[in-house]
Amino acid sequence: FTPPRHPREIPSVPFWVTLLPVLFDVDQQQIFEQYIATRLYRHGAIKLFFAGQWNIIVERPEFISEVLKREQIYNKSGNQKKIPHSVLADFLGDHVLAAGSNIISARGEEWRCYRTIIKPGLQKVIDTKRIIDNTRKLRETFRQMQGKSIQKGIPIQEILQRYSSANLLCCIFDCPELGSQMMSMEHDVLLHTTQLTLKRYLFRPIFMNFPVLDRLASVIPSRAKARRLIRQFSELLQAEVIPSSGKKLQNGENANCLGDRLRSAWRDGTLNTKQLRDNLNVLYVAGQENPQLLMVSSLYLLGKHSEIQEYLREKIKDLSISNLDDLDWRSLPYLTATILECLRLLPPISQLVNRHVAEPACLGGRMHIPRGTYIGYNSYATNRDPVAWGPDANDFRPERWGSTDEQISRKYRSAKARAEFISFHGGSRACLGEKFALLQMRISLFVLARAFRWELDPEWKDQMTPAGPLHPRGVRLVFKKL
């Protein structure tokens, strides 16, 4: 548990900080501010114990840029290699068979192969009608639930999980029936309930920080249960998503449906069964979970900053739209700026350790990093870097992005290129679902802000999750009809 000596230039966060979420009911944002922020901003990097080992967490944008550009040294790597025996790795690659691999963690030829199959399925033109339909149902759900619990807040997370799943199923996997079941709140959907239960087992601080315990499935029943749930979820997903699109494939339709593309690559042997399964799992989880977290955090931030919510409403309320389908979703500057600001302040993947140092390296021309080290970044910290974003970096201020579409998109491109805004990763390995995620966000915030004014439930304790994806824990909102 002693931190490694190298690189000497950067400090370590004491090991016991890792234990805090294991022992106490803590808020990871507070832990960051109290024990990590000062060291990290002063040195641009720290040594941090996480997932059973010491890692280097880089904060300074120029260091992150260097890591992203020099992939030959800083190899992309996933949980299957870092913690191959863990439940998390099991989720994305069956440890009983050979080490798993998927589009997010693979590299080289293997990654290029996955990308050729998957990218057209994610970057096709999205049918906005389907998202608009789901968003109307979401609005109706909030309305009904609020009607039943006057003045009390309603928990939004599970509803938004259904909503983001429905969008993914309808638009990317072309499974509108299953998408529609997801939006019908009174019906249980096995895929959804299994995923919900699984998440409770995956993101427990003790197992996230000490994945070696995952080996003890025979004596820790919850780990055996987690592995069972993973198998169940994976089989369900494959059964739901792949056969239904296979039918369309036979008719030669829908070359850009992701399910069809995966199935076709599986049939012609480009992907084996395990690669199909691992990619499907990771695509579903990345494509559903991240937009959901962003929606939860955005509604929270706007609930907390009612003046910004009001201003956003002002900007969009008078748009005379006979048909939402006709709206140019990219030309609503304040809406876009608000979403980017939410993504900046509360990035769904707030910390990511996904690079393995393949040969001794010298980061920033001065930090000697031994071979074999794991290196990552904390996007929560970098997105709030005071040098890049100014002394008000911690403030929620959508105007900082600009006031016209051109200004916003210029600022957005430059912040990404300089790794000052790292929510979607970057370089050649940038997120492939960014456009789809932003489109959903625009539609959902637009529709909700025109229908309701919302605020945080005063009885809800304002706190973030203790570990895992950073977001307001179990947030409840009170929606008031306009």
Ligand code: HEM
């Ligand atoms: C707000 C929403 C989203 C955020 C913040 C986000 C963030 C990220 C991040 C940080 C990575 C790098 C992950 C790593 O290296 O371990 C990534 C990669 C990726 N994301 Fe997203 N993501 C979002 C939505 C989506 C959606 C909706 C999809 C698909 C439908 C998607 C598909 C992917 C894929 C395929 C990659 C791997 C790209 C590659 O390595 O070539 N993401 N995303």
